[in-house]
Amino acid sequence: MANFDFDQAEGLRRMLAGPKPRIVTFLCATPEDDKGAMLVNLAASLSQAGNDVLVVDACQRDYGIASRLGVDRNPTLANVARQECGLNQVIRSVPQGFSVARLSRRGEWPTLAESRRLANTFEVLVKQTDIVMVDGELAEGEAFPVRAMESSEIVIQVGTSAESIKAGYALIKRLALHLGRRPFGLLVTGASEAAAKVVYDNMASAASKYLAVQLTSMGSVPADEYLHRAASLGRAVVDAFPLAGASVAFRRLAGRFSSSGAVR
Template structure:
């Protein structure tokens, strides 16, 4: 077992020191490849804009954001909570200046945690988040419509969707699950694979429905158009803003990064 010096008082002092990081949990109804491309390119755009960005893979499947970078799940935050690893072992540097962390190897591991371990997992996440200015979580809800760490619920939550009736239905169903667990609060909506006009129409339809039947407010985060440069950049192992800075997707990601930094 690793030497794990987890002093609660010192941990709290570190948590309270310095500016509070922005924690954004992304939930997507789209294919893993589309979601991972969005997270990687948005993260790279935030880094280019001067943010220190940490990506957290909190998925229970092997196709989370870690798979985008071909990163094996080595030390995890759950191992820190179980006092098997040290906190400084979990951050893995990846391309574009991003840091990558895996929450656990499989979601089933989280179901066996004691109350003390759950508390340590939450505190470990808070301490880890303090090492970045923006924490982007590749998240999912469990069978109880909850997140494994309370900071994910407390931070900003963004639902990624695409245009079309089926996407609208699935995204609304996801927001209903969030509302059932977290109560009335606002959620962000990001529409990818759509023009700005298409995205706003999708958002307005969703927002009207959510307001009428759930009494909640949705916020339009922006849109990213369908763009062949996204695939070409991925094949080069680069972000689209790095490989093709003038592409439509690059412009959209820079605008989205700017909005996220200011919101």
């Protein structure tokens, strides 16, 4: 059985142990609203801790963070790659304290040549910030839209339901088949620490036994009605309700990121 506490700390160190900028791609096996809430609040918590944070919406099918925050009409990195606008035009600061950019518009599948230019544009963008959080999904053919996402840290968000756990494991299996043997992070939301430990232990054991894949714990966030209240106010829970259980969890998670020494 994996050691939850050790793996959680070790996973966070690995996640941000390399040189800046750090790119962390988040994939989700929970409802869309859960993913958006997690990204907004984690990014806001990292920002409050003094980090320069950019969230890149790389979703083609799912409801991405740019749509959630109402900045989905801005030009995209694909527009920059086609020399239709400047890089500064795609970055939008949001009231929650971080910046957002979209990779491309829904249904916009670039050609091979455009994909190369898009990848170069993405690499230029990420060098301008401390940490880049990618709101990601697997595209057609089990591939990511830019190669940098494949080599980034990859974190899968799951809940405690059997459906979410099954979907999360299927996602890990797809990633392992496409990317080969490598570690992945697991973040459990809507769960107490005890429940998250059970989910992590079971998934880590199955992934190791049947896929030869190592999972590391990225932590957990409890279910909290204040998450929804903050979202209805257009604010992060750590700002609107700083004493809420979810706020404590997000600050703890952001603190672990920062204490790794790679995010300042």
